[in-house]
Amino acid sequence: MKPHPLPKTVAPLPDELLSGWLSRLAAANYCDDAELLAHIKIDTAHGTALDFCVDAATAERIANAARVDPDVVRSLTFPSMTPREASLTAQMPFQHCVQCSREGLSLRHWRRAWAFDCQVCGTRLVQTLGKPREEQISGKLIFRARRGAGMLECAARSRGPKQLRRAMRAVTFAMSLKTFRGDPSFAVQNPRSEVRLFCLAAIAAARSHPLAKAAIVSKSIDDYARVALLRAFEKEPRLLAAIDHIAQRRAKSAGPMTASSHN
Ligand SMILES: [Zn+2]
Numbered sequence: 001m002k003p004h005p006l007p008k009t010v011a012p013l014p015d016e017l018l019s020g021w022l023s024r025l026a027a028a029n030y031c032d033d034a035e036l037l038a039h040i041k042i043d044t045a046h047g048t049a050l051d052f053c054v055d056a057a058t059a060e061r062i063a064n065a066a067r068v069d070p071d072v073v074r075s076l077t078f079p080s081m082t083p084r085e086a087s088l089t090a091q092m093p094f095q096h097c098v099q100c101s102r103e104g105l106s107l108r109h110w111r112r113a114w115a116f117d118c119q120v121c122g123t124r125l126v127q128t129l130g131k132p133r134e135e136q137i138s139g140k141l142i143f144r145a146r147r148g149a150g151m152l153e154c155a156a157r158s159r160g161p162k163q164l165r166r167a168m169r170a171v172t173f174a175m176s177l178k179t180f181r182g183d184p185s186f187a188v189q190n191p192r193s194e195v196r197l198f199c200l201a202a203i204a205a206a207r208s209h210p211l212a213k214a215a216i217v218s219k220s221i222d223d224y225a226r227v228a229l230l231r232a233f234e235k236e237p238r239l240l241a242a243i244d245h246i247a248q249r250r251a252k253s254a255g256p257m258t259a260s261s262h263n
Pocket of ligand 1: 097098099100101118119120121122123
């Protein structure tokens with residue numbers, strides 16, 4: 001049995017995600033997301049589950065309820081992606097634009113690990129679990145992270161795997177300094193801004209200096225950092241040897257005051 005069409009419908013906006021549009025549809029019809037999905041007889045509690053894949057029958061039911069074409073419903077999901085793009089596209093929202101969210105929008109590009117500023121209004125995207133005092137984040141870190149995000153996008157869309165491998169190596173290193181565990185591709189999709197921004201900034205730092213040198217110069221090497229390094233590069237003995245070499249040279253140098261001259 002087909003569910004009744006909803007009393008009100010809303011037109012999807014460019015780049016809008018299916019889950020976001022369903023939320024706006026629910027609000028227009030004075031109900032919440034779960035009630036709407038139950039009415040359309042969709043067996044999921046969260047619309048986000050539909051963003052990556054919506055089967056023909058489900059698209060048909062949603063289209064019928066919202067009085068739109070099923071193709072419109074399908075166009076709101078993610079198109080097919082390369083494995084690299086997919087690894088950097090979040091299944092769940094991890095950042096949003098405060099401005100556009102207020103208007104009930106949920107946009108597709110926000111889910112990309114490399115998205116940094118809202119493409120609709122230009123506001124910097126903020127992590128969903130960001131500290132309440134976002135303004136305390138230094139301008140320098142934001143500047144570097146934005147550059148790193150741009151590089152991450154190039155790497156994700158480049159033909160060969162080399163660029164992304166280099167970017168992820170920088171992220172792995174940043175993670176070890178922050179003792180943040182897990183997959184590097186998840187670190188750049190982290191809902192906590194302190195993790196994500198630091199990892200993105202590391203991508204930019206690794207581009208302008210050889211990674212190990214940049215890391216050691218920016219962070220004096222102590223036992224703790226050394227353990228982190230070993231953990232990050234245990235599978236890359238050549239790189240670890242190069243890091244060791246730099247560390248030994250630094251240890252012989254006059255002390256922390258001369259550190260900047262080695263850059
Ligand atoms: Zn916006």
